[in-house]
Amino acid sequence: MFSLLGGIFLGWSLGANDASNVFGSAVTSRMLKFWTAAVLSAIFVLLGALIEGQAGIETLKGLTQLTLQQAVVSSVAAAVTVTVMTVLGLPVSTSQAVVGALIGIGILNQHFNISGLGKIVACWFGTPVGGLLIAVVLYKVVGAFYNRLNLTMIQSDILIRCGLIVGGSYGAYALGANNVANVTAVYVGAGMLSIFMAALIGGLSIGFGILTYSRKVMETVGSKLVRLDPFSALVVVLAEAITVHIYTFVGVPVSTSQAVVGAVLGVGMVKGIKTVSTRTLANIGIGWFLTPLVATGIALAIDFAVHLHYIPGV
Amino acid sequence: MFGFLFKKQQQIETLIFNYIKNFRKTQKLFSDAFTSCKADPFCSNFNFLTDQTHKYESRGDDIRDEINDLMYGKALLPESREDIMRLIASADKILGHFEKILHMILGQHLVIPDFLMPKTEELFTSSMESCDLMLKQIETLFSTQQGIRELVADIDLLESHCDHIERSLLRMIFDSTLELARKMEVKELILMVGDISDQVDRVSKRINIIRMKRIV
Numbered sequence: 001m002f003s004l005l006g007g008i009f010l011g012w013s014l015g016a017n018d019a020s021n022v023f024g025s026a027v028t029s030r031m032l033k034f035w036t037a038a039v040l041s042a043i044f045v046l047l048g049a050l051i052e053g054q055a056g057i058e059t060l061k062g063l064t065q066l067t068l069q070q071a072v073v074s075s076v077a078a079a080v081t082v083t084v085m086t087v088l089g090l091p092v093s094t095s096q097a098v099v100g101a102l103i104g105i106g107i108l109n110q111h112f113n114i115s116g117l118g119k120i121v122a123c124w125f126g127t128p129v130g131g132l133l134i135a136v137v138l139y140k141v142v143g144a145f146y147n148r149l150n151l152t153m154i155q156s157d158i159l160i161r162c163g164l165i166v167g168g169s170y171g172a173y174a175l176g177a178n179n180v181a182n183v184t185a186v187y188v189g190a191g192m193l194s195i196f197m198a199a200l201i202g203g204l205s206i207g208f209g210i211l212t213y214s215r216k217v218m219e220t221v222g223s224k225l226v227r228l229d230p231f232s233a234l235v236v237v238l239a240e241a242i243t244v245h246i247y248t249f250v251g252v253p254v255s256t257s258q259a260v261v262g263a264v265l266g267v268g269m270v271k272g273i274k275t276v277s278t279r280t281l282a283n284i285g286i287g288w289f290l291t292p293l294v295a296t297g298i299a300l301a302i303d304f305a306v307h308l309h310y311i312p313g314v
Numbered sequence: 315m316f317g318f319l320f321k322k323q324q325q326i327e328t329l330i331f332n333y334i335k336n337f338r339k340t341q342k343l344f345s346d347a348f349t350s351c352k353a354d355p356f357c358s359n360f361n362f363l364t365d366q367t368h369k370y371e372s373r374g375d376d377i378r379d380e381i382n383d384l385m386y387g388k389a390l391l392p393e394s395r396e397d398i399m400r401l402i403a404s405a406d407k408i409l410g411h412f413e414k415i416l417h418m419i420l421g422q423h424l425v426i427p428d429f430l431m432p433k434t435e436e437l438f439t440s441s442m443e444s445c446d447l448m449l450k451q452i453e454t455l456f457s458t459q460q461g462i463r464e465l466v467a468d469i470d471l472l473e474s475h476c477d478h479i480e481r482s483l484l485r486m487i488f489d490s491t492l493e494l495a496r497k498m499e500v501k502e503l504i505l506m507v508g509d510i511s512d513q514v515d516r517v518s519k520r521i522n523i524i525r526m527k528r529i530v
Contacts, residue, residue: 030388030392031388031391031392033388139530142530143530144530146530147529147530150458150459150460151459151528152455152456152457152458152459153394153397153398153455153456153524153528154323154324154326154327154390154394154456156528157323157390157391157394158320158323160391161391229393229527230391230393230394231530
């Protein structure tokens with residue numbers, strides 16, 4: 001049980017960080033109370049993990065062969081990477097950190113599923129692009145429908161508010177379904193957990209992170225989305241949720257933050273405005289490139305440290 | 315069916331319609347005071363009507379505060395909160411004008427000279443007409459949303475008409491043989507009446523922006 005702590009910590013930090021991508025705008029703009037958002041997120045994350053978490057777990061566990069010790073090493077390496085990148089102020093994807101750590105273990109084992117890795121990297125490219133395209137289509141289609149409704153000011157307000165709650169809950173569901181693999185797939189690969197137990201423990205640890213530490217992150221990260229008008233914020237949340245859900249069907253854990261950035265860019269394109277600064281984009285690019293490399297390095301370093309032996313007299 | 319979930323929003327809507335109703339009542343009292351006593355500010359009803367106008371103006375403030383309190387209780391999206399607050403604050407300035415005009419007449423014992431009366435009446439009537447259109451526009455914003463742009467154009471025309479009358483009245487005042495102090499007094503009154511349609515025009519344009527913001 002002790003060896004699961006690395007995964008639980010990773011799930012906790014994932015929940016604390018990524019809940020802001022689904023409910024950040026609703027909470028920071030005071031459309032929704034934090035506790036309502038947190039409880040809804042935690043419930044839907046767990047449901048997503050239990051109902052649809054299996055595909056991602058299968059993909060990640062198939063990347064390399066793992067012993068229990070290596071599973072712990074990869075979990076800790078991913079958690080350390082997320083912490084280091086966060087301290088450096090770079091946007092970080094837990095999915096990339098986990099895969100980077102597994103690459104490190106694969107190098108050590110001299111065994112790696114290259115086709116599986118290719119599929120994952122392709123999805124990493126596809127996440128922001130998918131978010132962008134889906135946001136463009138949603139904005140146009142839902143926008144046309146919304147205009148036809150000819151709602152009063154209060155009705156429009158109620159509709160968008162409900163949309164943000166439903167969209168946020170769907171986003172939380174997609175987050176759980178897609179990202180639970182990051183948390184506990186390595187333990188399934190090491191034969192320590194069944195897929196159901198992995199989804200349950202992973203979903204609970206992400207939910208725990210949301211309930212205990214996501215408020216602060218929501219208040220800081222979510223405020224970036226508040227600058228969008230309410231309809232655009234709704235489109236961003238829905239586009240992010242749909243993108244992440246699509247990759248859940250593909251069976252590849254992806255970054256919700258990157259899907260959000262893609263969606264925000266898409267909304268900006270439709271409206272003809274600059275929604276993300278060049279500096280933010282550059283930081284995301286650096287984070288995107290560095291996260292797997294740093295995680296690979298840290299996994300190798302931790303594994304090396306674990307195998308050091310003290311030889312008296314030398 | 316799910317109305318109970320949006321009780322606060324419904325309350326805000328009801329309060330906005332109450333505000334409009336109260337605005338109409340205040341406008342009626344102001345109009346009665348101005349038209350019935352314009353030639354004689356010491357007529358028996360003037361004090362009463364001025365007090366009543368003040369009373370309903372204060373009631374408008376109370377309704378506005380109630381709406382603000384509800385909105386800060388996390389009802390409505392932040393953008394809508396801001397739009398409604400600014401809209402009501404902007405409309406409230408008109409009620410403030412009504413009260414100030416009556417107090418000016420009462421406090422300064424102002425009598426509009428006969429030769430200015432026809433044009434002043436025209437300015438007053440057009441200003442009141444613009445207020446009626448503005449209230450219709452606010453009601454439309456919170457109901458069908460149809461015809462807001464047309465109302466903006468109508469109000470704009472009335473505002474231009476009022477400006478034209480105002481300028482002509484000012485010329486008449488300073489071409490007259492009235493004492494300088496009286497000229498200044500009457501000029502101030504005419505400017506204040508003229509401000510009504512200017513403020514109505516600002517509210518009307520704000521309403522149009524609020525509507526445009528909600529078109530995706």
